[in-house]
Amino acid sequence: MDKAAAPGALPRQRPAPAEQDRKRRPKREREGAAWVFLSPWVLGAVVLTLLPMAVSLYLSFTDYDLFDPPSWVGLRNYTQMFTEDPRLLRSVLNTLLYVVIAVPLQLALALAVALALKSMKRGKAFYRSAFYASSLLGASMSIALVWRALFNDGGTVDNVLGSLGLHTGGWINKPGWALLSVALLTVWQFGAPMVIFLAGLQQIPKELYEAAAVDGAGRWRQFVSITLPMLSPVLFFNLVLQTIQAFQVFTPAFAVSGGRGGPADSTLFYTLYLYDRGFTASHMGYASAMAWVLLIAIGIVTAVLFRTSRSWVFYANEEGR
């Protein structure tokens, strides 16, 4: 880039004494260049995120079927959600149940794998990458379809259990089991929290364990009294992140239930119902209102988590070391 021309492109450049100008110029140039490099992202954020969000907020106060122009209905979508939609209530309960099952299971698995990796002497980097990469696949549509085949009536899981004399006749086609099989698919996606746990584990000073060992603490005692408290900030971070994600679960349930959230609405999660209202029933206004309620609900849950964290998250540097 031409050095002299670049600052001129900035809209409000004051004529400054030559000396000062020479000092300032590099910084301004850097800022200008920064904006140039940021522009794809900024453009994306504004056009693809902020603008649609604003439009969706507007649509949430309208009746909009995609064909006729939206007509303003005030708060009707919101009141309807809370007063006359039993299926919505069902979807909220399903989602809460799912979060309560899937998040702890996923974090427990992530922590277990991280602990196993930490104690490895060799090949740690390889196994870390291997676990992480394969767990990313868990989020894909294709794996969700594989899941459907595995847990179906006559699928692999059914056959294996059947050969052990535990015939179940499939999981995803039974209202009592479908949600659990979708939750298991989420547990598979333990890679990201696992990597963060591993990083956290490596931060814990070895001396603490050595001192505990001298005092006669066993492995379990060490885990409860040292690892967990020292890891609690990382645990908290993972908990918040995974909870937020779990509330928005969509793909596995959509694929496993063929888009309907069945059987008998047992995997009808909030986002799935939102999609159904918007794209199948053509109630885009109602779907937008649902999206905003979800945003607020996730905000509240996160705030509550932060509030409770004061009593169980331990920050080592607070203790005035």
Next chain:
Amino acid sequence: MTMRRIRTAATAVLVLCLALAGCGGGGASTAAGGKVTLRFTWWGNADRAARTEQAVAAFEKAHPDIDIQTSYSTYESYKQKLATQAAGGDVPDLIQLDYRQISQYAGSDVLLDLKTQRGTLPTKEMDPGLLKTGQVDGVQYALPMGVGTQAMAYDKAAWRKAGLAAPKPGWTWDDWVSAVRKLKAAGYERPMTDPGQMEDWFEVWLRGQGKRLYGEDGQAAFTAADLTRFWTFTSRLRKAGLVSSAEDTTQMAGGAVEDSPMGRKRAVAEFNWDAPSAGYEAMYGDRLALAPMPAGPDGTPGQYYKPSMLLGIAADSAHPREAARFIDFLLNSDKAADILGVDRGTPVNSHQRTRVLPTVTGFQQQVAGLQESLQGKLKDPPAAPPRGDNGLQSTFGRDYDQVSFEQASPREVAEDFLTEARTELRP
């Protein structure tokens, strides 16, 4: 103005999301200078895609100045994608529509009045009754691409083993139940797929009693008592082990033949539409046969001839004349009729119909045979379903899960369904 801009922006984003999700199909995308390019979208399976591509290629060969870009998907995602495109003002030039969509699209100025293309697109060889199915308020917005009817697909071998004769037009629901009982006695556990989960079969059952699904006012014309009786009937069959279990029935949600009890070889008979029953051929081969739907107690037929799908031109299309020429080719020409056969139902053009029906082979013979056996016996098709019916169709199956898994009584669920129908239908 700003309202419109907001709408456009919102839908542009939706369209983009769908495009990114990989809905786009394959097809010749040779963008060439001076050529007229038309976009043509439809829903269907791989077999239909192969035949359609072949017909498109034949058309392009005859009209080197026209390039047709195709894309297709399954029906459920097609519906959603097209609605989003319509909202964004980006409708493809040529669109395939279901009978259930016509009211919505014609009523929203998405479709071109085909009278404007009368010179290019003659319709005089088409059956006037069927042409009507593409009209809304007297304006021809789309042309039927084929004629289909409801049917029962069954395994001939099982039928023979149970000592049953092939069902004839006019057989009643009672005859049907006794046939299913005989199949069970012959060793077929749950021989039939539970018909309670599809609104289509409920409609046939209703019409057999001289009733109908929707009235002139575009509202439901049946009562909660009617639906309760239907679901009580199917539930009794399910409890007696005559139709598929709730666990098997619910897996049909996605609509693919492969997921249905008969497609998974759990049942030996299943209701379906005639042409789409081709999907069972891979599993049953020559043993696959089609029978008419059961009729009402006095032999009143419940099934009807329906336009299997309609084809229209976007009102915004820059090349309506070329689009009309393509429709003319697909529906009226010998060449296209030979390639397509009865894949989208039997031809609407009477000349092609008499020419093609005797020549079809394999499973397509079953479709032709069924329709010939019903010739002149069926009642007029119902008027195009009202707006909002699209979503209700899915709700019907969803609600039936509550009945089949015995989470609520048929009456409770039937009342819920009618409550939802009242709010969803927008005549």
